[in-house]
Amino acid sequence: MTDHHSDIDSVSGKSTTGHEWDGIKELNTPLPRWWVITFYLTIVWAIAYWVVYPAWPLIQSNTTGMFGYSSRADVAVELANLEKIRGGKMTALGAASLADIEKDPALLALARAKGKTVFGDNCAPCHGSGAAGAKGYPNLNDDDWLWGGTLDQIMQTIQFGARSGHAKTHEGQMLAFGKDGVLKPEEIVTVANYVRSLSGLSTRNGFDAAKGEKIFAENCVACHGDGGKGNPEMGAPNLTDKIWLYGSDEATLIETISQGRAGVMPAWEGRLDPATIKAMAVYVHSLGGGK
Amino acid sequence: MNKTVNPNELKPVDDNGPLYAARKKVYPQSVSGTFRRIKWGLMAICLGVYYFLPFVRWNRGLGAPSQAVLIDLPNSRFYFFFIELWPQEVYYFTGLLIVAAVALFLMNSVGGRIWCGYLCPQTVWTDLFYAVERLIEGDRRERMKKAKSSDPLKLERVSEIVLKHSIWLMIAWWTGGAWVLYFNDAPTLVKELVTFQGPMIAYIWIGILTASTYLLAGYMREQVCTYMCPWPRIQAALTDEWALNVTYRYDRGEKRTSVKKAAELRALGQQVGDCVDCYQCVAVCPTGIDIRNGPQMECIQCGLCIDACDNVMAKIGRPKRLIGYDNDINIHRRQEGKAPIYRIVRARTIVYSAIIAAVGGFMVYTLATRSLLDVNVLHDRNPVAVKLSDGSIRNAYTVRLLNKSGYDRAIAIDVEGPVNPTMHVVGADSVTPDRPIIVIPRDSTSELRLLVTAPAENNPEKSIPVRVHVMDIGLGVAASATDNFVAP
Numbered sequence: 080m081t082d083h084h085s086d087i088d089s090v091s092g093k094s095t096t097g098h099e100w101d102g103i104k105e106l107n108t109p110l111p112r113w114w115v116i117t118f119y120l121t122i123v124w125a126i127a128y129w130v131v132y133p134a135w136p137l138i139q140s141n142t143t144g145m146f147g148y149s150s151r152a153d154v155a156v157e158l159a160n161l162e163k164i165r166g167g168k169m170t171a172l173g174a175a176s177l178a179d180i181e182k183d184p185a186l187l188a189l190a191r192a193k194g195k196t197v198f199g200d201n202c203a204p205c206h207g208s209g210a211a212g213a214k215g216y217p218n219l220n221d222d223d224w225l226w227g228g229t230l231d232q233i234m235q236t237i238q239f240g241a242r243s244g245h246a247k248t249h250e251g252q253m254l255a256f257g258k259d260g261v262l263k264p265e266e267i268v269t270v271a272n273y274v275r276s277l278s279g280l281s282t283r284n285g286f287d288a289a290k291g292e293k294i295f296a297e298n299c300v301a302c303h304g305d306g307g308k309g310n311p312e313m314g315a316p317n318l319t320d321k322i323w324l325y326g327s328d329e330a331t332l333i334e335t336i337s338q339g340r341a342g343v344m345p346a347w348e349g350r351l352d353p354a355t356i357k358a359m360a361v362y363v364h365s366l367g368g369g370k
Numbered sequence: 371m372n373k374t375v376n377p378n379e380l381k382p383v384d385d386n387g388p389l390y391a392a393r394k395k396v397y398p399q400s401v402s403g404t405f406r407r408i409k410w411g412l413m414a415i416c417l418g419v420y421y422f423l424p425f426v427r428w429n430r431g432l433g434a435p436s437q438a439v440l441i442d443l444p445n446s447r448f449y450f451f452f453i454e455l456w457p458q459e460v461y462y463f464t465g466l467l468i469v470a471a472v473a474l475f476l477m478n479s480v481g482g483r484i485w486c487g488y489l490c491p492q493t494v495w496t497d498l499f500y501a502v503e504r505l506i507e508g509d510r511r512e513r514m515k516k517a518k519s520s521d522p523l524k525l526e527r528v529s530e531i532v533l534k535h536s537i538w539l540m541i542a543w544w545t546g547g548a549w550v551l552y553f554n555d556a557p558t559l560v561k562e563l564v565t566f567q568g569p570m571i572a573y574i575w576i577g578i579l580t581a582s583t584y585l586l587a588g589y590m591r592e593q594v595c596t597y598m599c600p601w602p603r604i605q606a607a608l609t610d611e612w613a614l615n616v617t618y619r620y621d622r623g624e625k626r627t628s629v630k631k632a633a634e635l636r637a638l639g640q641q642v643g644d645c646v647d648c649y650q651c652v653a654v655c656p657t658g659i660d661i662r663n664g665p666q667m668e669c670i671q672c673g674l675c676i677d678a679c680d681n682v683m684a685k686i687g688r689p690k691r692l693i694g695y696d697n698d699i700n701i702h703r704r705q706e707g708k709a710p711i712y713r714i715v716r717a718r719t720i721v722y723s724a725i726i727a728a729v730g731g732f733m734v735y736t737l738a739t740r741s742l743l744d745v746n747v748l749h750d751r752n753p754v755a756v757k758l759s760d761g762s763i764r765n766a767y768t769v770r771l772l773n774k775s776g777y778d779r780a781i782a783i784d785v786e787g788p789v790n791p792t793m794h795v796v797g798a799d800s801v802t803p804d805r806p807i808i809v810i811p812r813d814s815t816s817e818l819r820l821l822v823t824a825p826a827e828n829n830p831e832k833s834i835p836v837r838v839h840v841m842d843i844g845l846g847v848a849a850s851a852t853d854n855f856v857a858p
Contacts, residue, residue, distance in 0.1 A: 187796075191819075211756070321760065367764060367794070367796075
């Protein structure tokens with residue numbers, strides 16, 4: 080390589096790098112000094128950063144750095160601060176009784192706002208973002224409640240769940256009368272039509288109402304009560320109203336009676352703090368169906 | 371028409387020369403006269419209003435701000451004496467801006483750049499800063515001499531410079547200080563500011579406005595008008611031949627001669643112009659132009675050259691107003707020996723006045739008749755309708771009630787649409803036999819959840835309109851909003 084400082088391009092008067100391709104020489108245009116200095120400073124900065132902050136992944140963990148910084152610790156601090164800011168209000172909410180919350184406009188507004196957010200995070204996957212429910216997941220806006228629609232009953236259901244495995248959970252389920260051989264297929268068809276007749280729905284030709292009533296009295300009344308009015312103690316739905324959790328057509332009813340039903344509502348005690356569960360109960364109650 | 375240019379006269383383009391012409395610093399001379407007095411008066415009014423308005427009090431009752439003009443950003447309220455505006459009424463400012471713009475057009479078509487010459491903050495503060503400069507450093511000639519002087523700085527000169535900039539900075543600081551007072555209770559904020567307990571944002575804004583006032587009025591001055599402001603360009607496009615502008619009446623002024631020569635020629639009975647080329651009009655001009663070159667974009671039409679020329683005309687015994695508010699039409703008419711005519715009332719001034727009156731009238735009317743009670747209704751989207759166990763249909767709405775008055779209101783809610791509906795408001799504990807009643811505190815809004823249920827036998831087949839009526843049960847003031855009742 081030639082000494083490029085001695086090689087001056089005749090047109091521009093600038094020195095060249097000495098590199099030549101097909102007779103074309105490259106002008107020597109060094110990077111600006113400030114740029115080079117900045118570049119080296121960034122390298123120094125990066126090395127310092129590795130030392131003081133978490134940087135390099137190891138097989139099981141990572142280097143922690145001299146400052147012992149972690150973004151998770153930051154989150155914990157922020158959450159603690161948030162709790163402190165909200166402390167007064169949420170404490171008041173936790174201390175008030177459910178009935179008092181509904182009477183105090185400020186507490187009611189807080190509970191509804193809090194409940195709505197928590198509902199979106201925890202309940203919406205099954206019950207829907209507007210609590211309108213779906214097949215097998217109750218609509219919480221209406222006035223039909225499997226386990227009771229008073230504030231206390233709603234709170235109890237949220238706390239302990241239904242068939243959740245919690246010690247205080249709601250028990251009771253729809254038995255599989257067909258699968259378990261309790262009822263014969265034609266008996267199931269008959270009782271299914273009888274159940275439809277309870278809420279004024281049409282029945283198939285040749286349906287024997289007396290036989291249906293007899294089967295119902297022998298097998299269903301224990302939970303669903305006389306006349307099929309339901310029993311919130313057992314989570315047995317009212318069969319005389321217009322609201323059907325799984326559907327009211329004959330095929331669905333036959334499926335329900337044959338296979339049984341046992342939807343699960345998880346217990347939220349322990350996962351959500353008591354004040355939050357209270358807020359949620361108030362929110363669900365205020366959706367419109369609360370008793 | 372393009373003139374043919376002799377190629378030999380073309381100058382070579384200097385590629386290495388500056389892109390922009392350097393500013394020629396202006397040293398306006400002091401002047402006295404009618405327009406100077408008008409300008410002093412308007413300056414006193416403008417600055418007086420700006421600096422002292424925040425301290426004017428206005429009683430709005432206990433708990434409400436007592437400042438006459440207040441922009442309350444944290445609470446989203448604007449107070450102007452007896453008017454209180456909420457954020458959703460921001461369209462009044464649109465109306466105000468329309469009126470302001472058209473008023474500007476009207477001024478322009480009547481008397482040229484009245485705004486620029488007399489009322490624009492840039493003009494007012496620059497004028498004030500020039501007055502300070504003149505007071506400390508002397509008039510035009512002295513200032514020019516001091517600026518040109520290459521003598522080493524003496525104590526006297528240094529103290530002059532320091533004093534001038536200190537006073538400028540104090541004015542600028544007071545300007546920034548007055549600005550922040552419009553956003554907070556003035557007496558309280560002043561107390562906080564002087565004890566260094568004011569909010570940081572107030573100090574930042576005072577700093578910004580101190581800097582901008584100092585730079586714009588102390589240094590940039592006429593350059594703001596010439597290079598930064600769009601109005602000179604806009605007004606040039608809006609003006610017409612009847613608009614009165616500060617005009618050199620060249621029909622009277624030309625040909626220019628000296629005083630002595632003019633007297634000699636007049637003695638011989640010859641026609642001589644009144645302009646004696648004394649350059650007083652140029653000396654007093656705050657933008658450093660020569661009005662005798664005709665209407666120019668740089669001219670802010672402050673009228674000071676009229677005063678300067680009038681003083682000279684009085685001295686040499688010629689009629690005043692060689693420079694005056696006039697237009698080219700009249701110059702030509704006088705040249706033809708006809709009497710000048712002034713047409714203030716013409717199509718555009720009538721149209722502009724009509725727009726101002728219409729928009730202003732509409733604003734006053736809407737402001738005077740606006741309701742201090744309002745309601746918004748928003749239908750629940752999920753679920754849109756709920757079927758209840760007895761087969762009836764329920765719709766839920768979010769209702770927002772606005773009480774803009776200075777007292778609490780008890781509001782009754784009523785629904786019109788579905789047949790025999792039942793109503794329930796979540797959180798309403800006072801329910802008269804058939805309608806819920808809510809209390810809304812003064813100057814606030816309240817959001818409620820309204821549930822409307824149509825009995826099974828009256829289920830609408832499809833969506834039907836529903837009207838929510840709200841009424842102040844004490845005063846009978848009512849408002850309503852519409853939405854739909856939806857069947858699943």
